[in-house]
Amino acid sequence: MQPSAPSSPSIPALSLRGVVKTFGAKVAVAGIHLDIPRGSFFGLVGPNGAGKTTTLSMASGLLRPDLGTVSVDGHDLWADPAKIKRLLGILPDGARLFDRLTGAQLITYSGLLQGLDRSVVDARRDELLTILGLANDARTLVVDYSAGMVKKISLACALVHAPRLLLLDEPFEAVDPVSATVIRSILSDFTAGGGTVVVSSHVMDLVQRMCDHVAIIAEGKVLASGTVAAVRGGRSLEDTFVDLVGGLPDRTELTWLVS
Amino acid sequence: MAGVLIRLKLALLGNAFRRSIWQVVGIVLAGVYGLGLMLTELASLPLLARQDAEFIESAWVVGGGLLVLGWAVVPIISMGADMTLDPRRFAPFAMSPAQLMPGLAVATLVGVPGVVTVVLAVGNAWMWTSRPAMVPVAVLGAIAGVALCVVASRACTVVLGRLLASRNVKWLLLAGLSVPVVLMVVLVFSASTTSAVRLDADQIPGIANVFAWTPVGAPWGVTVAVARGEWWIASGQALVTVATLLALTWWWHRGLRETMETPPSDRRPRRSGDGLGVFSYAQGPLSAMTARSLVYWFRDARYAAGLAVVPVLPFVFFLFTGGRGVGMLALGPTVAFLLAWSISVDVAYDGRAFWTQLALGVTGRVDRAGRALAVLLLTVPLTGICVIGSLWATGRWDAAAATIGMTVGVLLVSLGLSSVLSALFIYPVPGAGENPFSAPSGSSAINLLTQVVGWLLLVLCAAPVLISGALAVRWESEAWGLSCLALGVIGGGLMLWGGVVLGGRRLDSHGPDLFAQLTAIR
Numbered sequence: 001m002q003p004s005a006p007s008s009p010s011i012p013a014l015s016l017r018g019v020v021k022t023f024g025a026k027v028a029v030a031g032i033h034l035d036i037p038r039g040s041f042f043g044l045v046g047p048n049g050a051g052k053t054t055t056l057s058m059a060s061g062l063l064r065p066d067l068g069t070v071s072v073d074g075h076d077l078w079a080d081p082a083k084i085k086r087l088l089g090i091l092p093d094g095a096r097l098f099d100r101l102t103g104a105q106l107i108t109y110s111g112l113l114q115g116l117d118r119s120v121v122d123a124r125r126d127e128l129l130t131i132l133g134l135a136n137d138a139r140t141l142v143v144d145y146s147a148g149m150v151k152k153i154s155l156a157c158a159l160v161h162a163p164r165l166l167l168l169d170e171p172f173e174a175v176d177p178v179s180a181t182v183i184r185s186i187l188s189d190f191t192a193g194g195g196t197v198v199v200s201s202h203v204m205d206l207v208q209r210m211c212d213h214v215a216i217i218a219e220g221k222v223l224a225s226g227t228v229a230a231v232r233g234g235r236s237l238e239d240t241f242v243d244l245v246g247g248l249p250d251r252t253e254l255t256w257l258v259s
Numbered sequence: 260m261a262g263v264l265i266r267l268k269l270a271l272l273g274n275a276f277r278r279s280i281w282q283v284v285g286i287v288l289a290g291v292y293g294l295g296l297m298l299t300e301l302a303s304l305p306l307l308a309r310q311d312a313e314f315i316e317s318a319w320v321v322g323g324g325l326l327v328l329g330w331a332v333v334p335i336i337s338m339g340a341d342m343t344l345d346p347r348r349f350a351p352f353a354m355s356p357a358q359l360m361p362g363l364a365v366a367t368l369v370g371v372p373g374v375v376t377v378v379l380a381v382g383n384a385w386m387w388t389s390r391p392a393m394v395p396v397a398v399l400g401a402i403a404g405v406a407l408c409v410v411a412s413r414a415c416t417v418v419l420g421r422l423l424a425s426r427n428v429k430w431l432l433l434a435g436l437s438v439p440v441v442l443m444v445v446l447v448f449s450a451s452t453t454s455a456v457r458l459d460a461d462q463i464p465g466i467a468n469v470f471a472w473t474p475v476g477a478p479w480g481v482t483v484a485v486a487r488g489e490w491w492i493a494s495g496q497a498l499v500t501v502a503t504l505l506a507l508t509w510w511w512h513r514g515l516r517e518t519m520e521t522p523p524s525d526r527r528p529r530r531s532g533d534g535l536g537v538f539s540y541a542q543g544p545l546s547a548m549t550a551r552s553l554v555y556w557f558r559d560a561r562y563a564a565g566l567a568v569v570p571v572l573p574f575v576f577f578l579f580t581g582g583r584g585v586g587m588l589a590l591g592p593t594v595a596f597l598l599a600w601s602i603s604v605d606v607a608y609d610g611r612a613f614w615t616q617l618a619l620g621v622t623g624r625v626d627r628a629g630r631a632l633a634v635l636l637l638t639v640p641l642t643g644i645c646v647i648g649s650l651w652a653t654g655r656w657d658a659a660a661a662t663i664g665m666t667v668g669v670l671l672v673s674l675g676l677s678s679v680l681s682a683l684f685i686y687p688v689p690g691a692g693e694n695p696f697s698a699p700s701g702s703s704a705i706n707l708l709t710q711v712v713g714w715l716l717l718v719l720c721a722a723p724v725l726i727s728g729a730l731a732v733r734w735e736s737e738a739w740g741l742s743c744l745a746l747g748v749i750g751g752g753l754m755l756w757g758g759v760v761l762g763g764r765r766l767d768s769h770g771p772d773l774f775a776q777l778t779a780i781r
Contacts, residue, residue: 060618061771081617092618095615100559104538105534105536108538109550109551112543112544113616113619141558
């Protein structure tokens, strides 16, 4: 395992130190060390069940680690979660929302609970709904949204309080190409302005194009991390990834399917 | 096909054993309870068989009819509302509803309630041993009755499932409101025609004769008619049985097809206004929390079910107290308790959406206070009407202070306790959009335990207010009344404040642990 991130003079935006989480007998995360530099667009990739979601949950203050520390801007997250969560914008994968609210109500609710002023919430809500293409569905109950719309409304809720660190689990899943482009450009602007984004994804092409840093996780451990260029070393990220997680499985022909 | 579905149901039952110890306890308790009930009834059979013919005939029809009625209603008030073989899950497979139905029907009988029903229905044919030729007829009747049980239960489940999945719970509130109207009509009607309806033991055979012609009683009535040698009646009731079976099967088939082909949705993008509703009035974290809770009271069947019961309660009280008894004065406190206690499972009701509370860094105190405030906004007008109504009905205006004191006291104490309880205990509850009366299997044992402990605590905490109130009503004492009012407002206020602070502290320190429990449940 190589040391993560290039030499950064400042404190990392997010730092995981020996984080461990087990569920019963199953070890989901087996001691992860990660430093995510400020202003980086960080991709977290790994096969299904690698521990990406568990890692992000612990970094977002939703799941208490069994061991290890999580620091945001050098402050221990689990020492005072309520205060540090003001800095975070979170989009968990497949999470339920309070879906009996309309889209507009849900964003208003998130903004007000983060302590924003009503006038600020109103302005930001309308802007977010418009830019994410949800303006026409602002009055629809979230329970009636499609999967992609749910992703977008969740993202709006994660952005409304202008966080400094975004933790997004599979943010592009089920999102249409136009919205995905819009979201990518929002996130790029966000990092250009000094914010930090961590996304998890299965889509290697996307991570290679979009992120400047990447970590490959499998079986609850970091297999490689650093700048995208350093990790892939001239090959495609996908090839590197497949090699690191043990190559492609042998597969039989499925002749009954292709006949 | 039927074999596959039955094996699937057995596998699901078996897997439930592997999930958690409480599920095992629940299933074992249900099994022991069912087995006990069954053995007790079967043990009394020799005694039943020695009774006179009239008694056997009435018992057969009334008992059997109630069994069918129970199966039809159970999916509504649950206990066994069994969605393990939810037809929506079969939609992706290449199976027509007609292919599914036999398997679903038999699988309905796999499980404790099904086995108990079959054994009881067929076993009770033994009741007819004094006329041995009748036993096979009774067995046939019992089989028809069980078939009716199955079809009625499946048809009700399918139709109800579609209603419950809808986002709009207005129908539930309307149902609650319609009960008093129906009762009023019945009361006025019965008061104008006859004197009070009284039930005597010697009326039962007459009732049974009428019951035998109803769809639920007909399969059992056939046996009785055959025993009496009344062939015309027997064939008439057989016709009713077959017609009911066919009608219910058709209804079930139609419901299944609709469920599999067009999942329910009532998407209505065009709501009036800006889509903000009560959120237009929200200014800060506390009011946002309150607004969210209020929206859920009206849009989530689990909360709305509580509201829907409120219009029914005055009539229940009226019927039990004759309208004038002092028991009527308990109406206000009862409504207060019912609504305030609903939030004792609030965190469990949030379910996996609870992460937003954590992610947003809501302080526990704001969370607790917002939920309590929403209940207060609903309860104050509702209990106000109930208190005034009960005082008017009894004419006990002298007890106004005591009644208000007890209502306020129960309301605030219940809210305070609920605020702590829901931050302490998470247990499996039906999810949003599921049958609000259904309990996830195996959860009943621990649910009941926490609820009973909660009620005991409530009685203990509310005792001073209730006792002083009762004394004021009994002795017509103004002094006791005023002290009850003071106790209710001040003591209750302190309890609510304490509940919000303690519950809030618990949420702040253990929020992620509660969330972990919530995600483990589903």
